[in-house]
Amino acid sequence: MEKQEENIWAHCSSSSVRRASRQLGQLYDDAMGLSDLRGTQFSLLTQIGYLQEPTQKELAKAMVMDLSALGHTLKPLIRDDLVELVPDEKDRRAKRVRLTPTGRARQLELVANWQEAQRRFDAVLGAEKSAELRRTLAFIASENFAEAFAAAGKKGD
Helix, strand or coil, X not given: CHHHHHHHHHHCHHHHHHHHHHHHHHHHHHHCCCCCCCHHHHHHHHHHHHHCCXXXXXXXXXXXXXXXXXXXXXXXXXXXCCEXXXXXXXXXXXXXXXXXXXXXXXXXXXXXXXXHHHHHHHHHHCHHHHHHHHHXXXXXXXXXXXXXXXXXXXXXX
16 A cells, blocks of 8 residues: 555645645745745735736636635735725725735835746756746646646546
């Protein structure tokens, strides 16, 4: 049984991606320097700026998170005046996520640290492999992949 478990561990795509994600998260967090923001929070600030005041639902979809996890992740950013929730002008029930001036400044301050982490990643893995990895992970994070994965399960029924 032990050999089978080792085989599963070595060949499980989900476990491999999770292990790599934890390792990379730690490395990027360290590279972000003396910031009290984690890499995930930096990514969230960057995504909010990129999407230009997305609704919480839009942001959760872009980050591949459920709304409850997003809400949990936003709480310290709201507390620290980096983001704010504002009602949507067209649908007052929906909330939009907006960077505050402090949040935009912090995100911009950390871009150089992120660029250095990215440079180191590319140096170790190689620019071509790094780009291919990002393309592959973007596909895995897409709705198309989720739909294809679900359809592949139905074929086995």
